[in-house]
Amino acid sequence: xxxxxxxLGPRDAAEFVYLGDASLLxxxxxxxxxxxxxxxxxxxxxxxxxxxxxxxxxxxQGDRSWLVVTRxxxxxxxxxxxxAHDIVRASVQQNDPNHNSExxxxxxx
Amino acid sequence: xxxxxxxxxxxxxxxxxxxxxxxRDPEPKTDYDVVIVGGGGHGLATAHYLAKEHGITNxxxxxxxxxxxxxxxxxxxxxxxxxxxxGNEPFYELSMKLWEGLEQDFNYNxxxxxxxxxxxxxSDGQRDAYVRRGNAMRMAGADAVxxxxxxxxxxxxxxxxxxxxFPIKAGLWQPRGGTVRHDAVAWGYARGADSRGVDIIxxxxxxxxxxxxxxxxxxRTSKGSITAKKIAVCVAGSSSCVMEQAxxxxxxxxxxxxxxxxEGLKPIIPGVVTFGAGHFYVSQxxxxxLVFGGDIDGYNSYAQRGNLPxxxxxxxxxxxxxxxxxxxxxxxxxxxxxxxxxxxxxxxxKTAIPGLYFNGGWCYGGFKATPASGWCYAHLLAxxxxxxTATEFRLDRFLSGRMIDEKGVGAQPNLx
Numbered sequence: 001x002x003x004x005x006x007x008l009g010p011r012d013a014a015e016f017v018y019l020g021d022a023s024l025l026x027x028x029x030x031x032x033x034x035x036x037x038x039x040x041x042x043x044x045x046x047x048x049x050x051x052x053x054x055x056x057x058x059x060x061q062g063d064r065s066w067l068v069v070t071r072x073x074x075x076x077x078x079x080x081x082x083x084a085h086d087i088v089r090a091s092v093q094q095n096d097p098n099h100n101s102e103x104x105x106x107x108x109x
Numbered sequence: 110x111x112x113x114x115x116x117x118x119x120x121x122x123x124x125x126x127x128x129x130x131x132x133r134d135p136e137p138k139t140d141y142d143v144v145i146v147g148g149g150g151h152g153l154a155t156a157h158y159l160a161k162e163h164g165i166t167n168x169x170x171x172x173x174x175x176x177x178x179x180x181x182x183x184x185x186x187x188x189x190x191x192x193x194x195x196g197n198e199p200f201y202e203l204s205m206k207l208w209e210g211l212e213q214d215f216n217y218n219x220x221x222x223x224x225x226x227x228x229x230x231x232s233d234g235q236r237d238a239y240v241r242r243g244n245a246m247r248m249a250g251a252d253a254v255x256x257x258x259x260x261x262x263x264x265x266x267x268x269x270x271x272x273x274x275f276p277i278k279a280g281l282w283q284p285r286g287g288t289v290r291h292d293a294v295a296w297g298y299a300r301g302a303d304s305r306g307v308d309i310i311x312x313x314x315x316x317x318x319x320x321x322x323x324x325x326x327x328x329r330t331s332k333g334s335i336t337a338k339k340i341a342v343c344v345a346g347s348s349s350c351v352m353e354q355a356x357x358x359x360x361x362x363x364x365x366x367x368x369x370x371x372e373g374l375k376p377i378i379p380g381v382v383t384f385g386a387g388h389f390y391v392s393q394x395x396x397x398x399l400v401f402g403g404d405i406d407g408y409n410s411y412a413q414r415g416n417l418p419x420x421x422x423x424x425x426x427x428x429x430x431x432x433x434x435x436x437x438x439x440x441x442x443x444x445x446x447x448x449x450x451x452x453x454x455x456x457x458x459k460t461a462i463p464g465l466y467f468n469g470g471w472c473y474g475g476f477k478a479t480p481a482s483g484w485c486y487a488h489l490l491a492x493x494x495x496x497x498t499a500t501e502f503r504l505d506r507f508l509s510g511r512m513i514d515e516k517g518v519g520a521q522p523n524l525x
Contacts, residue, residue, distance in 0.1 A: 001416060003409075014418040018408045020522060022363055037508065044360040044451045044507040046522070048349035050411040071408045073363070093471075 015061035124207035132303035148172025148180035153298035154483020163491035173314035175297030183445035189286035196501035204481030217297030225380035226286030325465035346446035348469035373397030389426030454513035
């Protein structure tokens with residue numbers, strides 16, 4: 001498989017480490033009422049569709065960026081590749097327009 | 110018809126005109142006591158033991174393709190009970206005991222061949238871990254022998270003993286391990302279940318569950334609706350897709366695992382050998398082909414085919430372990446879809462939905478578990494309580510902290 005890295009262009013999937021279901025980007029808050037159940041679900045349950053799947057790949061042998069890859073699990077076709085950083089920043093800004101993502105986004109570190 | 114040497118002789122003398130199909134091909138009824146979703150090894154074994162051990166014969170097994178078209182026909186046929194943890198080892202030893210009596214039990218030649226399995230250790234730490242594992246196996250009633258380098262050399266002189274990077278320090282040898290003819294397992298269980306009245310319905314895909322007041326009361330299929338008192342899902346590989354129709358999200362990812370067969374060679378490898386430093390396991394089939402495999406490809410897939418980096422990785426492992434196979438040509442390779450659970454261990458459990466039961470998460474160790482999985486699932490379905498060897502295979506074990514973490518590396522879906 002070839003992953004078309006948004007910054008580096010087409011790269012062999014063997015350069016990457018796979019983490020799975022991109023719902024891992026949405027970590028629940030520890031302050032909510034049923035946090036134990038929410039964290040169990042977050043840690044252990046996975047979207048596992050036969051078809052289009054959003055998943056996290058880490059470019060370990062490259063620029064060490066996290067990517068969100070949209071891939072079909074039936075055909076292995078990759079239709080979209082984004083930086084996870086951009087997705088998280090967009091979702092943070094959407095939820096909190098006053099949020100200064102340069103300083104508060106956890107993915108910056 | 111009971112198969113026997115006498116039958117073969119009789120049929121041979123009368124033109125082989127008396128053989129009958131090994132199972133019927135019935136149309137589904139509209140109602141059953143138990144509907145088993147999935148006609149693979151585990152589903153058919155469940156049906157067989159439900160009928161034989163519990164007397165529950167008003168059962169249908171629904172299979173979306175042809176019988177045994179999933180992982181029962183795509184594995185590397187290894188049987189073993191060399192596990193460590195108390196949640197696992199008694200279960201796999203039960204499975205080994207059932208393998209040993211299987212052919213007499215269902216009157217079918219499954220070619221159970223206990224030629225032994227040899228796990229190699231390549232460091233002092235790994236040898237110590239194998240000592241511990243061997244002790245755990247023996248405490249659960251299994252057999253285990255620790256071999257030193259000379260012992261390994263005597264058993265498998267063709268291994269690379271001069272490898273400075275991965276020296277062979279020891280071997281954990283389970284003489285009762287071996288291989289079984291995988292398709293015959295499906296056929297034997299199907300025949301055993303069918304002869305006791307179980308309906309095996311092929312080309313019948315389940316497309317949804319019927320719910321009534323929060324209870325699962327039946328399935329919708331490509332051959333119409335079928336109601337049942339109990340619905341038993343047993344579709345490892347596709348578990349997430351099927352259970353999603355019941356609104357459940359599972360601690361499972363589906364991954365592809367590749368397997369390989371070389372051209373036929375003269376007998377050289379007596380049992381199963383596994384490489385402890387990489388991931389490579391090999392046995393030799395009765396036809397002479399080397400049957401081998403290694404790691405999963407490592408990304409979600411339902412494609413039943415893998416990619417080349419893992420082919421290279423598996424072959425490198427083989428070459429590091431036994432350089433002699435470098436001249437053998439690869440004949441076939443294929444992929445199967447695995448339920449990779451979050452701790453590498455399976456599930457045999459009721460779900461939160463009354464009437465709906467779940468068996469899955471077998472990672473890539475499901476074949477060896479086939480008899481015990483059917484035995485324990487049948488026990489659960491018949492008695493509504495888990496079998497004593499399968500009490501820990503629960504769906505809620507991640508919330509309760511009772512993971513069966515055989516490798517001791519925490520939750521990640523690439524274990525086995």
